[in-house]
Amino acid sequence: MKHVIIGNGIAGVCAAEAIRVLDESAELTIIGDETFPPYSRPMISHVLEGSQPHGKLPIRSERFYDELKIKALLGRRATGIDVDRRQVLLPDGAAVDFDTLLIAAGADPRPLVAAGTDLKNIFYMRTQAHAQQQVAALDGARRALVLGGGLVGFKAAYGLLKRGLSVTMLISSGYPLSMQVDPVAGRMILDALMRHGLTVEVGVSVRAFEGNGRVRAAVTDAGTRLPCDLVIIGKGVLPVRDFIPRDRIKVDLGVVVDEFMQTSVPDIYAAGDVAESVDIARGRPWINALWPEAASQGRLAGLNMAGRTVAYPGSLSRNVMRVFDLDVLTLGIANPLDETGYRILQTGGDGQRTYRRLVFRENVLVGAVLINAIEQGGVLRALIENQVPLRLPAEMLMRPGFNFGQLL
Numbered sequence: 001m002k003h004v005i006i007g008n009g010i011a012g013v014c015a016a017e018a019i020r021v022l023d024e025s026a027e028l029t030i031i032g033d034e035t036f037p038p039y040s041r042p043m044i045s046h047v048l049e050g051s052q053p054h055g056k057l058p059i060r061s062e063r064f065y066d067e068l069k070i071k072a073l074l075g076r077r078a079t080g081i082d083v084d085r086r087q088v089l090l091p092d093g094a095a096v097d098f099d100t101l102l103i104a105a106g107a108d109p110r111p112l113v114a115a116g117t118d119l120k121n122i123f124y125m126r127t128q129a130h131a132q133q134q135v136a137a138l139d140g141a142r143r144a145l146v147l148g149g150g151l152v153g154f155k156a157a158y159g160l161l162k163r164g165l166s167v168t169m170l171i172s173s174g175y176p177l178s179m180q181v182d183p184v185a186g187r188m189i190l191d192a193l194m195r196h197g198l199t200v201e202v203g204v205s206v207r208a209f210e211g212n213g214r215v216r217a218a219v220t221d222a223g224t225r226l227p228c229d230l231v232i233i234g235k236g237v238l239p240v241r242d243f244i245p246r247d248r249i250k251v252d253l254g255v256v257v258d259e260f261m262q263t264s265v266p267d268i269y270a271a272g273d274v275a276e277s278v279d280i281a282r283g284r285p286w287i288n289a290l291w292p293e294a295a296s297q298g299r300l301a302g303l304n305m306a307g308r309t310v311a312y313p314g315s316l317s318r319n320v321m322r323v324f325d326l327d328v329l330t331l332g333i334a335n336p337l338d339e340t341g342y343r344i345l346q347t348g349g350d351g352q353r354t355y356r357r358l359v360f361r362e363n364v365l366v367g368a369v370l371i372n373a374i375e376q377g378g379v380l381r382a383l384i385e386n387q388v389p390l391r392l393p394a395e396m397l398m399r400p401g402f403n404f405g406q407l408l
């Protein structure tokens, strides 16, 4: 059997390990754009902040590929898939044959549309190489701009603050983490960011950068000119789809997979940030671009590629983060765009230290936001994942000290 994996991120790595456990003799090839041994992408901000002085974040041994007898074609980006010939195409005209294929190409940063993005010291934040380039640019830098108020923007801003830079965060939506939390939680988070030394402007985008070879200022859509020596862009990600033949393999925002992580073509699988699978809270296809999801989807795809039949229960959006003095936990549909059909209960927030928001569809919990009293997050997650119907009046759940465990 010839198993081929495109992508050497966590989904690809976990798939390879799962295949090797079931099949010691199969030919196993990984085609990977990045040349580092497998590393922790969520921790690249630690390189920026200086807590990883060697700039390395390994998650497997340096000899990972040899130990698993994997043919590693690193530093190479797949350019196409010939579905009929069962081949992955490489830029030099070479082709790699497969019996089963996993697309685990992850996501690329969403490109910022603005003039002057080619100036020096303007960075995205997706790879270990990006973080190392950012560190190299810190010398002499005093003022930094971070574009985007999501998780990546937070991590970048925190790293730059730790390096002693003066940091301004520009967020195009009305409050930070707008994809994960509601306006009340957003205001609490905004307040925490500003209290801890960040300048934050909301409802603002950059339309151009100015500089002489190297960035010196950003011009906002309101016409304001913000001097800066370094810029980090964290405006979300898009699944890598450029090499996928869409007339053959079904692609929506991501590559569409069934519960076995198989695409619309038999024996071709997808996993991780590139794959669109069922979201438990939404009950429909969705991409939850999260490290643990990518790992379990990759593992499961690998088992199925090696001949075992294992179904994926679906993914759930979830984040736990510390924003200076706030513990923030979000689960599922915390902020439905259209609230019709949802029932929302909330307590605390605005001037208080804690906040709890629960989102129900019919009598089933589908989302939650907790700030500073997050101990029961695990139980809430179980209620959402198991779609447990609520048997008590919902208002009881908002009483201080309510024990959610009794609902399971």
Ligand SMILES: Cc1cc2nc3c(=O)[nH]c(=O)nc-3n(C[C@H](O)[C@H](O)[C@H](O)COP(=O)(O)OP(=O)(O)OC[C@H]3O[C@@H](n4cnc5c(N)ncnc54)[C@H](O)[C@@H]3O)c2cc1C
Pocket (backbone or CB within 6 Å): 006, 007, 008, 009, 010, 011, 012, 031, 032, 033, 034, 041, 042, 043, 044, 045, 076, 077, 078, 079, 104, 105, 106, 107, 125, 126, 127, 151, 152, 155, 240, 243, 271, 272, 273, 274, 289, 290, 291, 292, 294
């Ligand atoms: C700064 C940052 C912080 C994050 N923090 C968190 C966090 O706190 N918690 C959390 O759950 N998640 C976090 N994430 C998200 C998490 O890192 C991703 O969900 C996860 O890495 C996805 O894994 P993957 O294997 O699907 O894709 P990736 O990690 O993107 O790996 C895909 C690999 O495939 C390669 N590739 C792409 N195209 C090709 C091609 N055509 N040919 C060959 N190779 C190709 C890429 O170069 C890459 O190496 C963070 C991400 C970033 C960038």
